[in-house]
Amino acid sequence: MTVDIKDLLAGKTSELKLDFTFRPELGPEPPVALAGVVFPGDAHASGRIAGPAGCLRLTLSVTVPWQGECARCLSPVSDTLEFGMERTVAEKGTLSNEEEIADYSDEYLIAERGMLDLTPSLSDAIICGFPEKVLCSPDCPGLCPVCGKPLAEGDCGCKKDTHDPRWDVLRTMRFPDEEPGENQ
Ligand SMILES: [Zn+2]
Ligand SMILES: [Zn+2]
Numbered sequence: 001m002t003v004d005i006k007d008l009l010a011g012k013t014s015e016l017k018l019d020f021t022f023r024p025e026l027g028p029e030p031p032v033a034l035a036g037v038v039f040p041g042d043a044h045a046s047g048r049i050a051g052p053a054g055c056l057r058l059t060l061s062v063t064v065p066w067q068g069e070c071a072r073c074l075s076p077v078s079d080t081l082e083f084g085m086e087r088t089v090a091e092k093g094t095l096s097n098e099e100e101i102a103d104y105s106d107e108y109l110i111a112e113r114g115m116l117d118l119t120p121s122l123s124d125a126i127i128c129g130f131p132e133k134v135l136c137s138p139d140c141p142g143l144c145p146v147c148g149k150p151l152a153e154g155d156c157g158c159k160k161d162t163h164d165p166r167w168d169v170l171r172t173m174r175f176p177d178e179e180p181g182e183n184q
């Protein structure tokens with residue numbers, strides 16, 4: 001998404017309203033936690049760029065519908081990510097070097113010849129806005145380690161006490177006639 005802000009930079013107007021849809025992207029190397037996330041539809045952004053020419057400020061409200069898989073029980077999860085985005089907007093060459101290096105950062109958006117590309121910042125903000133782990137619910141109990149049934153659907157009746165950590169203390173116990181070495 002590229003926005004023409006020439007009139008704002010020239011001081012011909014002090015506000016540009018924004019209202020657009022876009023295809024959400026996670027960039028070429030999405031975080032592992034978001035590997036299964038897909039976007040079934042367009043994302044929506046609305047807001048404005050406003051201020052005097054030397055001090056332009058972007059404010060956007062973004063909604064991104066997404067679908068994924070619960071990291072514990074693999075059931076499908078769909079939700080809408082909502083976040084706000086605020087950046088100072090400046091034309092390339094009007095900031096100090098350090099500030100320009102912060103291009104696509106949390107603070108600055110740099111326009112080139114009056115054209116402002118919002119896509120990289122939107123992708124970054126989408127990645128940052130996701131939860132660390134996609135879960136169907138915060139307390140999802142996951143799958144039965146024996147039969148694979150989602151435990152949220154109720155007890156499957158499997159005997160799970162072979163993996164019960166409460167028995168671990170017995171495994172570390174020593175008996176007088178036991179050969180040393182096995183569990184050390
Ligand atoms: Zn789950
Ligand atoms: Zn089971």
